Amino acid sequence: MRSRHGRALALTAALLGVLSLAGCGGGSPSASPPGATPTAPSITPASPPATSAAPASPPVTPSGSPSAAPPSPTDRPDPRWRFYTDDKAWHTSPWFEGAHRVMIGYGCNASPWYAHDSRCPGREGFHHGIDVAMPCGTPLLSAVDGVVLDPSSPGAPGAAYGVHPFRIRSGDHDILIGHTVHVLVSPGERVHPGQRIALAGDSGAPDGCHLHFEVRRAGGGLSTAVDPAPFLKLS
Numbered sequence: 001m002r003s004r005h006g007r008a009l010a011l012t013a014a015l016l017g018v019l020s021l022a023g024c025g026g027g028s029p030s031a032s033p034p035g036a037t038p039t040a041p042s043i044t045p046a047s048p049p050a051t052s053a054a055p056a057s058p059p060v061t062p063s064g065s066p067s068a069a070p071p072s073p074t075d076r077p078d079p080r081w082r083f084y085t086d087d088k089a090w091h092t093s094p095w096f097e098g099a100h101r102v103m104i105g106y107g108c109n110a111s112p113w114y115a116h117d118s119r120c121p122g123r124e125g126f127h128h129g130i131d132v133a134m135p136c137g138t139p140l141l142s143a144v145d146g147v148v149l150d151p152s153s154p155g156a157p158g159a160a161y162g163v164h165p166f167r168i169r170s171g172d173h174d175i176l177i178g179h180t181v182h183v184l185v186s187p188g189e190r191v192h193p194g195q196r197i198a199l200a201g202d203s204g205a206p207d208g209c210h211l212h213f214e215v216r217r218a219g220g221g222l223s224t225a226v227d228p229a230p231f232l233k234l235s
């Protein structure tokens with residue numbers, strides 16, 4: 001009995017190992033063109049000096065009252081999160097529920113996930129979106145009127161964005177949402193501000209659950225990405 005139990009435990013442990021590795025598959029969007037096979041990241045990336053560990057918890061509102069609620073449901077720190085930004089504020093946005101921290105901003109950064117880009121100093125790579133760390137399953141909302149694009153239409157994002165990235169066309173731009181665990185809209189569907197569109201996740205993201213928010217010219221590829229801050233409207 002004991003050995004059977006032991007084998008069951010070992011099996012469970014092995015399964016858990018496989019599952020957690022599966023969750024780490026792929027890589028964050030890289031500077032390589034869409035469709036390119038992402039480089040498999042190491043499970044324990046080297047920590048460049050700019051790294052700061054995941055925060056313990058959101059700050060308590062400064063009202064002084066011991067019962068004051070934090071600005072969001074507590075972000076239980078994901079041990080995989082690494083923050084490559086000086087921005088330590090908890091932000092809200094019409095694109096997600098709760099308040100969360102930026103993990104990697106748009107542009108050059110010292111994170112290990114992106115190939116070196118000639119626009120960036122040293123060995124830094126270029127991030128084409130904004131990553132906001134948030135617990136797995138955090139509801140994502142649309143902040144625009146738009147139409148969900150067919151996944152295969154021009155400018156289709158590659159596997160580095162996870163299993164089911166999707167784009168919303170709004171005016172002259174496509175808003176790309178990456179790493180979701182669940183998408184609540186379908187190609188061709190019209191979306192409206194305030195509508196739940198997906199749940200944040202870690203699909204294709206070795207650095208934990210987060211929203212990858214990217215904005216491209218309509219129908220454009222990675223090279224047409226622009227600073228998404230005016231669209232993300234963090235406050």
Ligand SMILES: [Zn+2]
Pocket residue numbers: 028029104127129130131211212213
């Ligand atoms: Zn990203």
